[in-house]
Amino acid sequence: MSEPDALPGLHIDRVSLRFGGVAALTDVSFNIQAGELLALIGPNGAGKTSVLNCISGLYRPQEGSIRLVSEGVEHDLTDLAPHNIAQLGVARTFQNIELFKHMTVLDNLMLGRHVHMRGGVLSSGIFLGRQRREEIAHRREVENVIDFLNLESIRRATVGNLPYGKQKLVELGRALALDPAVLLLDEPMAGMNSEEKESMARFILDVHEQSDTTPVVIDHDMDVIMDISDRVVVLDFGRVLAEGTPEEIKMNKLVIDAYLGEETIRVGSGV
Amino acid sequence: MTMECGVFHTTYTSDIALRRVPAERLRLGLFVIVVIAFPFLASPYWLNLANQIAIATVGAIGLNILVGYTGQISLGQGAFMAVGAYTAGLLTLNFGLPWGPSIVFACLVTSAIGTFFGMPSLRLKGLYLAIATLAAQEIIEWVITHWTGVTGGTEALVVPAPQLFGVRMNTDFRFYWLVVILASATALFTANLFRSRIGRAFLAVRDQDVAASVIGVNVFRYKLLAFATSSFFVGLAGALIAYYRNIVSWERFTLETSLFYLAMIIVGGLGSIRGSFFGAALITLLPALITNAGRMLQDSAPAIASQLPNIQQASFGLIIILFLVFEPKGLSKLWQNVKDYFYVWPFAYRRGEGRH
Incomplete structure (x- = not known):
């Protein structure tokens, strides 16, 4: 990692979050580069939503830092309130629609x-x-x-x-x-039929291609995720398990054992 | 939720207008004519009731901004009105301030005190906040009755009637114009507020405060702002009561007053300006109507007439219960139903369940 701080995007650095004795996130580090489409995947309870909640200020991690570099300015989001983080251009949706x-x-x-x-x-x-x-x-x-x-x-x-x-x-x-710099989407396709999923995926791709917004997508539909994302970060038990292109992730032994399972290998290798 | 047929908005200005359809503008015009003609036709008795309704409307809109629109329950309405009434009364009595500036002062002071007592809303929601505002009610009442040197304690203040262009506002007819103009201004201000940025943020805080914060609304700041805006109009209602009654006494601003105002906005419709007016009118008229009915029954049924005070209390409670059970959205929803009915009349059709 050569000077990731200088790159525009979101930098999550050694973030740990605990609720009492339960460690929700342990030493989570990854970068979201402006202009890429990043997917965050992992089994239920892996801490995907916790990461988003830390980024948008709803949870405050005990350790680590979260920094946003946009328009040549670096902002430390770690101790900001949610509304201040929104003002800096971080928007999100929720798993259970909060309209x-x-x-x-x-x-x-x-x-x-x-x-x-x-x-x-x-x-x-x-x-x-x-x-x-x-x-x-x-x-x-x-x-x-x-x-x-x-x-x-x-x-x-x-x-x-x-x-x-x-x-x-x-x-x-x-x-x-x-008009956000970073758009966090927490399971935008959950509970949708395949037609709705397709149009949602299309919208996300359009946002990615037509605007300066950097989307970050959490979802469980591996077909869609592997299709649309540039890079995938896999979380498991509150830690980063793997990080890489969809192809790398599909072949990653750790990820297959922890999350994807055998079925997906066949589908994956068939492509 | 009817759509207007044949009305096409080609500019954003017409699309965000408060009255978007010709029928709405026509109804408003008719209402204005009735309001202007009313004092020339009504007896002093009805004029007095109309003035009370107009003042209560201001207070109910104020409370609705906080409770109906922003979702922060307040039991301190009576006390906040007292702050407005006492501030206006004392400024006029002790400093000879004309009514205009002293009403503005009264509103600002009430606004500040309301904001102060709104601070628990940072941590408290729902019932807990209600209890915190109940504390505000009791504290303010205690201060008024014990700060004898300033407020006169339990003694009532006698406030002179306001003067406008050299005319003393000492009759119901003259006062009518003053309160109607101020009530209309309050309604217009509030309607504007809720079609723009600040009002939307209030609604957002009510509906989903987590989502509001994530979209960039400083939730605590907007709660305080709601307390400030609400108390401003509540203070206005208090000050108007002071000048209208010419007497300020703490007994008018007890917890019971707070409950009456909550009843107004529940019966009228939470989060509705029209509902605030309907509720204020109903809750003001109800005791008067029951008294009138009692008078008529005096000869034929003296037994019922003698129970009148009890009937008044009971019917007040009954009406609230009936509304909560059958139409929680209040009179404003009933009015909407009537409009919806006539919208398709006479060719009504049913689409789905419960739609007429």
């Missing part, structure tokens, strides 16, 4: 623009001039996300009433509206 379910799709996406807006209580309440223009300018940005994800027809629907697959899309949209 604002009494609000419309539009309002959920507009909340994604929150960090880019300035309006205060007084100017919001009066809603004239600059405040009105700001709302409209950000509405335009949100409409781009709506176009991108084909959410036009449900723009004004209350999120809580939408089917599961749509909610997953809206949550992706809310994170995209933030």
